[in-house]
Each structure stands twice: as C-alpha cells, then as structure tokens.
Amino acid sequence: MAISNQPQASSHSETLYKRALKVMPGGNSRDSVYRSPFPFYAASAKGFVITDADGRERIDFLNNYTSLIHGHSHPKIVEAVTRQLPFGTAVAMPTEIEIELAELLTGRIPSMERIRFVNSGSEAVMMAIKAARGFTNRPKIAKMEGAYHGSYDFAEISQTSGPDGWGANQPRSLPVSQGTPQGVLDNVVVLPFNHIEASIQILDQHRDSIGAVLLDLMPHRVGFLPAAPAFVSALRKWATDNGALLIFDEVITVRLGYGGAQERYKDRPDLTAVAKIIGGGFPVGAVGGRADVMEVFNPSLAKIPVPHGGTFNANPITMVAGHAAMSLMTPDLFDHINGLGERARKGLAEAFSVAGVRGQVTGGGSLFFVHFNDHKLTDYRSGYRDAAERERVTKLVNKMLERGFILATTAMGCISTVMSEREVDALCEAFTGAVREMRDEGAFDAARRS
Ligand SMILES: Cc1ncc(COP(=O)(O)O)c(C=O)c1O
CATH class of the missing domain: 3.90.1150.10 (Aspartate Aminotransferase, domain 1)
Incomplete structure (x- = not known):
C-alpha cells in the first residue's frame, strides 16, 4: 500500500x-x-x-x-439487518429480538439480572447513575480521575484534569465543558485510580451522600491500565458497608471476554453499563444489574422512581445486528x-x-x-x-x-x-x-x- x-x-x-x-x-x-x-x-x-x-x-x-x-460489514450482520429492514426499522412496540439480545447478555454476564437498552455508552452510564441515585436516594457519585465515561455532565468530570488544577493530594472535581454548573461539580467525588487508602479516605468524607462509585476496569484515557483486584475489592466493600452501589463501566471492556472484563474479578458490581460491540456496528448501549435495583425503571409501578424513555431504544435493527454479532462471539x-x-x-x-x-x-x-x-x-x-x-x-x-x-x-x-x-x-x-x-x-x- x-x-x-x-x-x-x-x-x-x-x-x-x-x-x-x-x-x-x-x-x-x-x-x-x-x-x-x-x-x-x-x-x-x-x-x-x-x-x-x-x-x-x-x-x-x-x-x-x-x-x-467483527470489523466492517460482516456478512452475517449484513444478512441479519437486510432481513429485518423490510419488516420495520423502529416501532413504538417491543419486539421479540429485544428479548433475545437481553437473554443473551444476561446469560453471559450474571451480575446483569435485568437489562434495558439505550442508544449509546454515554446514555448507558447516565442511566446507571440515575438508577443508583433513584435506588439509594443519594445525590453524589464517585469516579476515577481522568476516566472517560462519555458525555453526561456528572460522568465527564475530571476527565481532562491536568497538573495546573488537579490538586496536590486529593484529586479535584474539575469541569470539562465550559459552563458546567457548580451543582454538578459538588456532586462528583474524584478518586485516584488504583490507590486504595487515599480513595477510601476520600469516600469516607462523603459517606452518607454517595449513591454510586463508578469504575472502568481498564480505563482507556487512564492508559488502559487494569484496575488492581485489591482496589476493586476495596471499592466493593466500601460501597456495601456504606449503602452505595458499585457501577462498572464496561462500554469498552465488555469485549475482553465472554462475560465481559468482570469475569476476571471476584467482585461483582450492582450495575453495569455496556455498549459498542453489543450493537453489531449500530448505535447502542445497555444498563443492567441487580433485579431489585433495576426495579427503579419498572414502568408498571404507580410511581416510577426513574422514568426512562428513548425513541430508538431497542430498535429492531440494532437488536438484530447486536444479536448476530454477539452470537458469533464464542x-x-x-x-x-x-x-x-x-x-x-x-x-x-x-x-x-x-x-x-x-x-x-x-x-x-x-x-x-x-x-x-x-x-x-x-x-x-x-x-x-x-x-x-x-x-x-x-x-x-x-x-x-x-x-x-x-x-x-x-x-x-x-x-x-x-x-x-x-x-x-x-x-x-x-x-x-x-x-x-x-x-x-x-x-x-x-x-x-x-
Ligand atoms: C469507557 C467508556 N464509557 C462510555 C463511553 C461513551 O460511549 P458512547 O461514545 O457510545 O456514548 C465510552 C466511549 O468511548 C467509553 O470508552
């Protein structure tokens, strides 16, 4: 070439x-x-x-x-999408293929007892955070310094922190987008990735107000460094002891194994955000986790704790493409x-x-x-x-x-x-x-x- x-x-x-x-x-x-x-x-x-x-x-x-x-335009995915196209691309009704992809993913990732589809990784992370807030009735999240989780205001905090402002000992909650409200900054607690003692000390300062700890097991912008198993265990224990939820962002890392990156760790999250490969090349995301936590989305409740719409959620094109792509992944x-x-x-x-x-x-x-x-x-x-x-x-x-x-x-x-x-x-x-x-x-x- x-x-x-x-x-x-x-x-x-x-x-x-x-x-x-x-x-x-x-x-x-x-x-x-x-x-x-x-x-x-x-x-x-x-x-x-x-x-x-x-x-x-x-x-x-x-x-x-x-x-x-599977790279671009894999024949099996092209065939699945082509077969679906004449039967509708987006309908305001659920479809059987949505259940099939949900069954496939929950079957492979046991911590995802229930799942809901969205259209991007950003949305999946956002809905995981909202579910955690709804379940715990607490406003704050904790996230790792420098970790990228998409474009939700709360998730993007500190993602571009530099030495000029990141703070000597305790990482500071720094905005990414100009005009980020102070309320957002006040409700995001930033932790140093892989530092157990420092992270627990910071978390303890916000013990009663943290609803979720958000963790990518191998954060891209942190340099694809794996989370130390002891660090994951420490966060898991802190969350359990203090009434907060642990969220794994597996938007990228779900490609690491049949059960995602989490199958490499002994600790399980309460919620997981996934995206990217699960859509077979079409816009996608999903949030899944403990059945009792996921109940916050249940639309049959008289008052839904966390309402969740989305015009293109679980559209049949994404669902057939995702199902074809993931079925190939033995x-x-x-x-x-x-x-x-x-x-x-x-x-x-x-x-x-x-x-x-x-x-x-x-x-x-x-x-x-x-x-x-x-x-x-x-x-x-x-x-x-x-x-x-x-x-x-x-x-x-x-x-x-x-x-x-x-x-x-x-x-x-x-x-x-x-x-x-x-x-x-x-x-x-x-x-x-x-x-x-x-x-x-x-x-x-x-x-x-x-
Ligand atoms: C770890 C992680 N979380 C969330 C996102 C956001 O996903 P999307 O671009 O589908 O909104 C990304 C995107 O690269 C990501 O790498």
Whole structure:
C-alpha cells in the first residue's frame, strides 16, 4: 500500500472538508475523528480495510473506537439487518429480538439480572447513575480521575484534569465543558485510580451522600491500565458497608471476554453499563444489574422512581445486528482475538527496543495502548501526557496512517475477529519504521533513547 497523509491540492477529502466547514462547527460531528489539516473521509469499509474518498486503503485497528468486533460489514450482520429492514426499522412496540439480545447478555454476564437498552455508552452510564441515585436516594457519585465515561455532565468530570488544577493530594472535581454548573461539580467525588487508602479516605468524607462509585476496569484515557483486584475489592466493600452501589463501566471492556472484563474479578458490581460491540456496528448501549435495583425503571409501578424513555431504544435493527454479532462471539473467538492482542502488545513493545526508544504498551485482551515512556504506570497522573507528548503521539498516529494503519488519536488500537497474525505483524513492522523515523527526526529527547 503506497499511502500518503500529506495534504494534496486534488484531495477529495480536503474538498469534502471545505464543504463540511460551511455547515458544521469545525466541519465535524465527533471530536474523536477530527484531524488537522483535514480528516480522511471514508468511502467504504469492509472487513479490516477502510477505503477513503481518494481511494486509499488502510488497515483499521480502531474499529470505530473498539465497537466493531467483527470489523466492517460482516456478512452475517449484513444478512441479519437486510432481513429485518423490510419488516420495520423502529416501532413504538417491543419486539421479540429485544428479548433475545437481553437473554443473551444476561446469560453471559450474571451480575446483569435485568437489562434495558439505550442508544449509546454515554446514555448507558447516565442511566446507571440515575438508577443508583433513584435506588439509594443519594445525590453524589464517585469516579476515577481522568476516566472517560462519555458525555453526561456528572460522568465527564475530571476527565481532562491536568497538573495546573488537579490538586496536590486529593484529586479535584474539575469541569470539562465550559459552563458546567457548580451543582454538578459538588456532586462528583474524584478518586485516584488504583490507590486504595487515599480513595477510601476520600469516600469516607462523603459517606452518607454517595449513591454510586463508578469504575472502568481498564480505563482507556487512564492508559488502559487494569484496575488492581485489591482496589476493586476495596471499592466493593466500601460501597456495601456504606449503602452505595458499585457501577462498572464496561462500554469498552465488555469485549475482553465472554462475560465481559468482570469475569476476571471476584467482585461483582450492582450495575453495569455496556455498549459498542453489543450493537453489531449500530448505535447502542445497555444498563443492567441487580433485579431489585433495576426495579427503579419498572414502568408498571404507580410511581416510577426513574422514568426512562428513548425513541430508538431497542430498535429492531440494532437488536438484530447486536444479536448476530454477539452470537458469533464464542469463548474460542474471544481467545483468538485476545491472543492476537497479546501478540500486538508484545510486537509493538519489541519495536521500541529495536528502534532504541523507551516505550511500553499497556492494555489487555484485544486492546492495546502505546506510551512513550518506560516508568511504572499505575494511575492517570503517572501516564499523563503534556502538550509535547500529545504532539509526539499525533506524529506517531500520522506516520501510521501514512503507512496504511489506522489507530485512535491516542495511539490506542484493537483487534477484530477478521484479523490474523499477518495483519498484526504488519502493524508491528510499520510501527517499528514509524518510531525509528521519529527518532531520526529528533522527536525524542535523550532520556527517551536507550
Ligand atoms: C469507557 C467508556 N464509557 C462510555 C463511553 C461513551 O460511549 P458512547 O461514545 O457510545 O456514548 C465510552 C466511549 O468511548 C467509553 O470508552
């Protein structure tokens, strides 16, 4: 693949971007696909390849931010959706296929005794938080510093905290969006990920007002560092002892195993938010958990504690796509992509030593995340990227695009089931070339060269 990411006068993507600028702020509907000087527009996507508007093909290790576990347009999902289309795309009635997907997910993730569908991961997290507040009748949530949980006001607090404001000892509740009400900031307690003693001390200060502790077992923006089992147990115990609920955000990590990431831990959450892969490539989310907690949504009650509508919730297109995608995911297939994930993490880490640059690769299962450092990473602060580091990461991602490989703008990636060792090895080889080139261009200070 001879590919260039340099702006070209004749680029169709650039022409499209100029059109988009006239109708959308920054020409964009989604920050995570913004790219300077202009993004590559997709023309088509099939399997692990995306073809852009100028006819260039690239191997997709991003898979719509981890949501397409079978890559693009998997024949079984296309067939399921095509079969459903003539019978209605969205109806103001429940459908049988909604029950089938609910049965599949609750059957695989035992802590989800009951489940409800929504249209995104953000909504799933929001409804989990609202359910916890409704059940406990308490206003506050606790969340981890730097963890991304989507765009609900309360869930996004501290997600972009930097050293200028994050506070010396106790993480501060910092806004992400300008204009965030003080009431939101006052009702979110921020904890240092993986620090047991400090977290429990902070939680104790809000003992009677915390309704839920929200935890991603391997938070992406914290650098795909796994939650230490002892940390999860400490949060579980604190929540149980103090009348709060424990929520797992498994929007991404549900792809780590047949029963999600939680099957790797001994502690169970009260509620779980899932999304991405469970929709087979269509907009989706779901919140599930203890039957008694989920009763807050029961619309047959005279007074529903937490009312929950949603025009497109559980629409039959998403449900058939999700059911097809998840039915294909046998335990063996999870093992297959997790094995390729391991190969990618190892191969990418080796690339750093071959290129003589300090670096490491975190993640688990089918997910990987690249860091240009080799110190011990435990929490958000230890992996924090300043402006110079973010620039380095952008350079790397652009060099990978030039070589025909798509990663997230954070240098994160994932494996899909249609990939093999060949694609993973090609990724690692291209990565070695990209890191070497950056080294030769002087992108790394002496401390990062070994
Ligand atoms: C852990 C986590 N939670 C929530 C969300 C929000 O999901 P969505 O983009 O579907 O709203 C994301 C999205 O990437 C996520 O990674």
